[in-house]
Amino acid sequence: MTDRAQVYARIIELIEPLNPKKVALGENTSFAGDLEMDSLTVMDLVASMEDEWDIVMPLNMLPDLETIGQVADAVTKLVKK
């Protein structure tokens, strides 16, 4: 059983290496605005989350996921499916 807190904590760990400017990470941190991630980095992050939880996160789902909190919600839902 994976609960949301665990998912969130692991997502933070996965983002750290992609956060060279050491932006403070929180529920409302946004990928495009705060972390300034380009689309390729986002897709690599998605791939690492897919492998971490053995889930499928289709690319067309991404425009709705702007913040770390939203991604944690989406992953938690996919893991429970």
Place this chain on the structure above:
Amino acid sequence: MSDLFSKFDALINERAGLLDLGVRDPFSIVMQQVKSPTEAVIDGRDTILLGTYNYMGMTFDPDVIAAGKSALDEFGAGTTGSRVLNGTYQGHKECEDALKDFYGMDHAMVFSTGYQANLGMVSTLAGKGDFIILDADSHASIYDGCYLGNADIVRFKHNSAEDLEKRLRRLPPEAGKLVILEGVYSMLGDIAPLKELVAIAKAHGAMVLVDEAHGMGFFGEHGRGVYEAAGVADDVDFVVGTFSKSVGTVGGFCVSNHPKFEILRLVCRPYTFTASLPPAVVACAATSIRKLMHAAPKRERLWDMTRKLHGGLKARGFRLATETPESAIVSVLMPDQETTVRMWQAMLELGVYVNMSRPPATPAGVFLLRCSLCAEHSAAQLDTVLERFEMAAAAVGLFAPA
């Protein structure tokens, strides 16, 4: 009122910064005269063309030109209509017949550009509830086809059979799946391990579409593409291609043996809702495609010239994107944007045109000077090119220690 253009400010500033260095804009070249498939006049200077994808040199083929002129006289300048209304002429059918013969397939559909062929096929084949599984380095037209459609989009690591397998395994077994591959990836010029990738796709019940834009004409026994050379023709459901590379004009197509293929003409929006190609263009394409069926000597020359350029650059210390020449694209790896533009400009001033490529068109943030070969390049031209590469590298200090 907010200016809708403010979202482009970062790019506008980056460009301005680059041009302030005194280099010219690599994306606004004008070919004042085109003398042959390998020579043009740019800025009043005779220039060797080494970045045009004109692999088989068909743009000035006398039979192709004659067919185009005659169609222009007989059928006029344009069709003013969609393929499904008034825009299918005799020439469009003859062009599709030429494709069916070239590929040995039952069905062929001609689109107005290669971009539209991918846009149409990708967005139409996979619908809501289906999955598209595409290589991460896929061409923009494939990504745009995904965004035009309603399927769920899953990306796998470039050319990785293991990653494709892993991603297919996670999908519901009963769902419709389309795996999209390219024979040649045009940025680095590397080819796909189609034997492995297609086998995995088939094992998971997926249909397979292969884009052979940069492989048509000179891979495989009949020049059909990398998929033919890899021996997987029976397992490929759809081949997409273009007339703007080896065929030497403009247009796109898809060929297939699927028994229900013809229905696509009514449901594929980028096919239906645009004007068809002008008569002269389809006449040129049909003639060129039929000639490419018997182009073994040209294929040989193209591969000879590719090996000469790849080997020559490597011997002179340039870093290349592929260890061996895998396709007719030879990409030179560059350290950063400024050096790339300076080197590109030095080459142009020495009379050699190559493509400059930068992210996001390139994968993994690489900067490239991309060369593509033509069967009509002569060994003497390539000797000149190699000499000028050395001169340009010296002028910009490419090999100087940092």
